[in-house]
Amino acid sequence: MSTILLLLVTGIGLGAVYFLVASGLSLIYGLMGVLNFAHGAFLTLGALIGWETARIMGADSWGGFALSLLVGCLVGALLAALTEFVLIRPLYERHIEQVLVTVGLNLAAIALFEGIWGTDPVFIQGPTWMGMTTDVLGAQIPNHLFITILVAGLVLAGMVLFLKRTRYGMIIRAGVENRSMVTALGIDVRRAFTLVFTIGGAAAGLGGVLASHYFGYVSPLLGGSLLIFAFIVTVIGGLGSLAGAAVASVLVGVLQQFANYYWSIGDFVVVILLAVVLLTRPSGLMGRKVATA
Amino acid sequence: MSTTPQTTPAPAAAGGTGTAPVLTVSHLKASINGQQVVEDVTFSVPSIGITALLGRNGVGKTSSIKAILGLIHRDAGTVELEGRPIHTLPTHRIVQRGVGYVPEDREVFAGLSVAENLRLSERDDHPRRELVESLFPDLVKRAQQAAGSLSGGQQQMVSLARALMNDNRVLLVDEPTKGLAPKIVGEVADALEEAAKTVPILLVEQNLAVVRQLAAGAIVLSDGHVVHTTDSATSFLDDDTLVTRHLGVGTGPAPKGA
Numbered sequence: 001m002s003t004i005l006l007l008l009v010t011g012i013g014l015g016a017v018y019f020l021v022a023s024g025l026s027l028i029y030g031l032m033g034v035l036n037f038a039h040g041a042f043l044t045l046g047a048l049i050g051w052e053t054a055r056i057m058g059a060d061s062w063g064g065f066a067l068s069l070l071v072g073c074l075v076g077a078l079l080a081a082l083t084e085f086v087l088i089r090p091l092y093e094r095h096i097e098q099v100l101v102t103v104g105l106n107l108a109a110i111a112l113f114e115g116i117w118g119t120d121p122v123f124i125q126g127p128t129w130m131g132m133t134t135d136v137l138g139a140q141i142p143n144h145l146f147i148t149i150l151v152a153g154l155v156l157a158g159m160v161l162f163l164k165r166t167r168y169g170m171i172i173r174a175g176v177e178n179r180s181m182v183t184a185l186g187i188d189v190r191r192a193f194t195l196v197f198t199i200g201g202a203a204a205g206l207g208g209v210l211a212s213h214y215f216g217y218v219s220p221l222l223g224g225s226l227l228i229f230a231f232i233v234t235v236i237g238g239l240g241s242l243a244g245a246a247v248a249s250v251l252v253g254v255l256q257q258f259a260n261y262y263w264s265i266g267d268f269v270v271v272i273l274l275a276v277v278l279l280t281r282p283s284g285l286m287g288r289k290v291a292t293a
Numbered sequence: 294m295s296t297t298p299q300t301t302p303a304p305a306a307a308g309g310t311g312t313a314p315v316l317t318v319s320h321l322k323a324s325i326n327g328q329q330v331v332e333d334v335t336f337s338v339p340s341i342g343i344t345a346l347l348g349r350n351g352v353g354k355t356s357s358i359k360a361i362l363g364l365i366h367r368d369a370g371t372v373e374l375e376g377r378p379i380h381t382l383p384t385h386r387i388v389q390r391g392v393g394y395v396p397e398d399r400e401v402f403a404g405l406s407v408a409e410n411l412r413l414s415e416r417d418d419h420p421r422r423e424l425v426e427s428l429f430p431d432l433v434k435r436a437q438q439a440a441g442s443l444s445g446g447q448q449q450m451v452s453l454a455r456a457l458m459n460d461n462r463v464l465l466v467d468e469p470t471k472g473l474a475p476k477i478v479g480e481v482a483d484a485l486e487e488a489a490k491t492v493p494i495l496l497v498e499q500n501l502a503v504v505r506q507l508a509a510g511a512i513v514l515s516d517g518h519v520v521h522t523t524d525s526a527t528s529f530l531d532d533d534t535l536v537t538r539h540l541g542v543g544t545g546p547a548p549k550g551a
Binding site: 167170171173174177178180181182183184185186187188189 | 362364383384385388389394396400402403404405409412413414416455459
């Protein structure tokens, strides 16, 4: 029983990290039709700079941890906004070129990070409490999971509020459905493009800092390995659907933990799940038929 | 047989009112994925009333409208709104200049509520909510309903309402009665007639009874070219020879009570 609970919570924690990456991917694809392969770089840079910040402030202090979250978030947002503005925007409506440029940026970014931080993982630590566990019904739950799940939950709530309650949120939801009709109402949809990139980058940067605590290290390859699963989550949830990304993140994270623990086939099970979803519901669990724009 | 059949390309204004046209399209060429769909189209839209854009299926009516708005790639030609060129502008700027658009197939945002669809379209400081609400009282009742759950006729009301929300210089309305029940066709036509009192409209319409009811002048396209323009849509429709040649259909009976 306690094992099951532990697996469940670690699975949700992993799902929380996936969600922070997948939410941005899903919104960006839904609105712009761009599969953003540079999303992992946003995460990695957030994690690396976040860790540097925490180290300077004192890695075991709460202030250092809080600041690392903030800095990771800002770094991710800034890099993403810059990417959209400098690389994506000049290639407006040229989707293949846009995807290729993000692939190139990702490769270049990894090489740059390896040049600066080296290729080896750097093991990190946070406040002492985060390294300890809490007894929940007999299961020893690592404390950092609570923070990861809490932050991802807040990000989800914030994104939902933003999408439902603000004019830009409305423009993004409408644009995911039918981008050209949004422009035909006199709205410059490109501003919304920069916005979703920035929001997605912020979530990814935050995810980077939390992922480094989840795995216990930072590395220039951190983003790349998470990006694969985030893509799978995005497809399973339905491209463009935030709720779908949230549900699929938790589903994939939990399934992966259980399959890994009992049969050591977590990654394989995720791919099977992807295949099943693609065969039975090609547009994903919550995906809409996206209008051809 | 009262009309003078001007079957040659007629670049002159369709309207004979003497006022300057609101929209002037000259030698417009446009393509979709490299395939030319608008080949050298020239016409103008008078600044009052409804002008019908007619032609068989696939002659480039919808494509011409989309090319005016920059929604498809323009290869050549000019478009002027009240004498100022707009063909170099991106779509959202063209619309901001006062070109309202009611697309074929309505294109409401299905996942957004009716109220959100309307709010999204508001770009003036003082959007004309009262006018829209008086024209489409049904939409007020359904404000919180998802637009995707509405009937085709109700979705058309949303689409029209979005275009009427702002003070436009001209409206481009593409097949507003397509696929609608006869009773709803009448309602849509009445709403257009009401709207036309405040803004000139270029109307693509296959239902010739609706054209008879609404249109003053008409522009007829064939194979991506303008082949006929007239000040009187009715006299064009009364000319069976012209109608058969350009639209490929009989005119059918005159409208009853529509």
